[in-house]
Amino acid sequence: MNKLTILCVLYPDPKNGMPKVYARDNIPKISQYPNGQLAPDMSNIDFIPGSLLGSVSGGLGLKKFLEDQGHRFIITSDKEGENSEFEKYLPEADIVISQPFWPAYLTKERIAKAPKLKLAVTAGIGSDHVDLAAAIERNITVAEVTFCNSISVAEHNVMMILSLVRDYLTQHEFAKAGLWDIADCVSRSYDLEGMHVGVVGSGRIGLAVLRRLNPFGVHLHYYDKYRLSPEIEKELNLIYHNDVSSLAKVVDIVSINCPLHPETEDMFNAQLIGQMKRGAYIVNTARGKICNREAIKQALESGHLAGYAGDVWFPQPAPADHPWRTMPFNGMTPHTSGTSLSAQTRYAAGVLEILKAYFGGEKIREEYLIVDGGALAGTGKHSYTTAA
Numbered sequence: 001m002n003k004l005t006i007l008c009v010l011y012p013d014p015k016n017g018m019p020k021v022y023a024r025d026n027i028p029k030i031s032q033y034p035n036g037q038l039a040p041d042m043s044n045i046d047f048i049p050g051s052l053l054g055s056v057s058g059g060l061g062l063k064k065f066l067e068d069q070g071h072r073f074i075i076t077s078d079k080e081g082e083n084s085e086f087e088k089y090l091p092e093a094d095i096v097i098s099q100p101f102w103p104a105y106l107t108k109e110r111i112a113k114a115p116k117l118k119l120a121v122t123a124g125i126g127s128d129h130v131d132l133a134a135a136i137e138r139n140i141t142v143a144e145v146t147f148c149n150s151i152s153v154a155e156h157n158v159m160m161i162l163s164l165v166r167d168y169l170t171q172h173e174f175a176k177a178g179l180w181d182i183a184d185c186v187s188r189s190y191d192l193e194g195m196h197v198g199v200v201g202s203g204r205i206g207l208a209v210l211r212r213l214n215p216f217g218v219h220l221h222y223y224d225k226y227r228l229s230p231e232i233e234k235e236l237n238l239i240y241h242n243d244v245s246s247l248a249k250v251v252d253i254v255s256i257n258c259p260l261h262p263e264t265e266d267m268f269n270a271q272l273i274g275q276m277k278r279g280a281y282i283v284n285t286a287r288g289k290i291c292n293r294e295a296i297k298q299a300l301e302s303g304h305l306a307g308y309a310g311d312v313w314f315p316q317p318a319p320a321d322h323p324w325r326t327m328p329f330n331g332m333t334p335h336t337s338g339t340s341l342s343a344q345t346r347y348a349a350g351v352l353e354i355l356k357a358y359f360g361g362e363k364i365r366e367e368y369l370i371v372d373g374g375a376l377a378g379t380g381k382h383s384y385t386t387a388a
Contacts, residue, residue, distance in 0.1 A: 005072045005116075006355075007093035008062070009086055010123075011102035012077040013055045026050060027342045033147045035204070037367060040145065040349035049345040054099060060123055060348040062097075062355070069359070079104045087113070095119045095358075097351060101335040103129035103316055111138055121354055123347045124149055124338050127370045128260040128287060133386040135371045142371035143364050145350030146379050147204050149343035153257075154208035156311065156337030157285045161213070161253055163331050164281045164307035165192050188306070188329075193217045198251035200244055200267075201258025201286065202228055203383065209255055210236055223247045224258075226382070248272055253281045256310075259383045260287035270295040273305065284310035285337050288318075297327045305329070311337045 027050040030039050047053055047061030054060070059075050066073040074093075076085035079102070086104050090096075094116050098104040106120055111134045120130050122144035135142050163169055167189040174185050197213055198221040199206045207228070210220055214236050221239045222228070223246070233240065241247040244267060248254060254276070258264050268282065268291040282305060284291055293314075299305040309331030313322060316335055324332050350368070357364045369378030376384055 003070045003072065004094040005074065005089070005092045006062075006066055006095045006097065007086065007089050008060065008073065008075045008097040009079050009102065009104035010054055010056050010058070010060070010075060010077060010099060013057050014052070018055070018057050019052060022050060022341070024050060027345060030342075030346065033150070033204075034208070035147070037147055040148065040346055040353050042345075042349055045349050045352065047345075047348060050341045051344075052341065053344040053348045054101065054123070054339050058344075058348075060097070060351055062348070062352060065352060065355075077102065090114045091116070093117055095121065095355075097121045097123055098129065099123045099339070099347075100126045100129065101316070101339050105315075106130040106135075108134040111135065111140070119143070119358055121351055122370075123351050124343075126259065126287065127380070127384075130370075132261075132371055132376070132380070132384060136374055136376070136386065139374045140371065141358075141364070141369070142380065143354050143368045144370055144379070145347045145354070146365075146367045148346040148350050149338035149340070150204040151208055152340050152343040153205050153285050153337040154212060156333075157205070157209050157255055157257070157283055158212045160283045160285070160309035160311075160331055161197070161255065161281070162192060164283065164309050164329075165190050165195070165253070169331055195219070195252040196221060196250060197253045197255065198222065198241070198247040199255045199257055200224075200247065201256065202226075203257065203259075205285070206255070206257035207232070209257060210238065221247050221251055245272060245275060248276050250277075251280065252277060253283065256282065256284040256286045256290055258286055258290070260289055261384045261386070263385055265289050266292050268292060268295070270298070273299045276305070278304055279306045281305065281307045281309075284308070284312055286312060288312040288314035288316070293323060297323045300327050300329050307331065309333075311335045 046064045052058045056075050056077050074089050078085040090113050108131045120142045125144050127142050127144050130142050171185045196219040200223050202222045202224040223241045223244050273295050296308050307329040311333040366378040370380030
């Protein structure tokens with residue numbers, strides 16, 4: 001194979017430098033996911049599992065592998081604007097690698113500036129930062145490491161639901177401040193037990209959320225274009241809804257777990273939020289643009305929503321003055337749910353697997369494909385649309 005230029009966009013290193021010692025000495029080995037899909041092969045990786053791989057110095061553990069083959073490997077965190085390092089090297093790039101947490105937005109205009117680009121890889125899951133219609137038009141293959149961090153996101157999702165309903169963050173702030181004002185601490189704290197929880201999108205993440213919530217004694221609802229099997233519905237005692245509005249009207253908590261595409265963008269707007277119960281909660285670990293920014297803020301300020309939590313914003317990184325940073329009763333985090341050190345091990349190994357297949361002229365795993373051969377393919381065919 002000819003020597004290629006691989007342009008990789010990762011988030012910046014820790015402000016105090018890369019960790020010299022980690023909190024744990026190892027992580028559990030995950031070889032297979034709950035649906036039977038095999039996890040990425042770990043037999044020939046050039047990194048230590050559980051290390052920080054998603055930042056610039058970590059380089060997804062790819063540096064030795066790529067440079068040993070003579071490929072040019074460019075890593076940067078500078079991705080915004082015409083004068084960014086990303087735009088500087090884009091015309092030379094044969095492959096672009098990016099993460100959802102610090103996405104290099106491959107717009108139609110940027111794709112037009114990249115005449116050599118043949119492969120766009122998401123180190124993680126969710127390829128909405130790539131203009132899929134433009135990739136189809138240019139016959140660019142788009143791939144992601146499906147399922148690598150789905151359980152990571154589901155765990156974060158459940159943590160946020162509990163944090164909102166129990167008002168954990170407020171109580172922690174009282175403890176940090178040396179206070180013991182019990183009445184103030186519990187004035188917005190409720191039990192999750194008995195509540196109605198609705199999941200929008202019951203794919204890998206959404207189903208994992210449903211399974212993890214089931215033992216809490218809640219009533220579980222879901223909406224998805226593809227209905228789950230009768231066996232799963234019976235196992236989890238699920239209530240299926242034919243549309244989002246039907247679900248939103250009856251639940252106390254909405255968990256958003258669907259991909260972003262033209263059909264889901266701005267789904268939770270003022271009209272839909274207005275149909276929800278007063279005092280309902282929304283948790284969004286999917287994509288920021290699924291929720292209308294101003295509608296969320298206004299619903300919290302009016303008291304119609306009791307809380308909103310999520311780790312997804314638009315754009316990413318979010319500007320310092322983004323209203324979701326300061327709106328009341330929010331439990332926002334940076335986009336971290338899918339980039340735990342455990343998840344980084346899997347998605348770094350998955351990117352390596354994708355590159356090895358591509359370099360060897362072999363077929364990339366079907367479940368990793370989003371766009372291939374000028375059309376939506378693999379997981380992309382199931383999860384995305386390119387038109388509203």
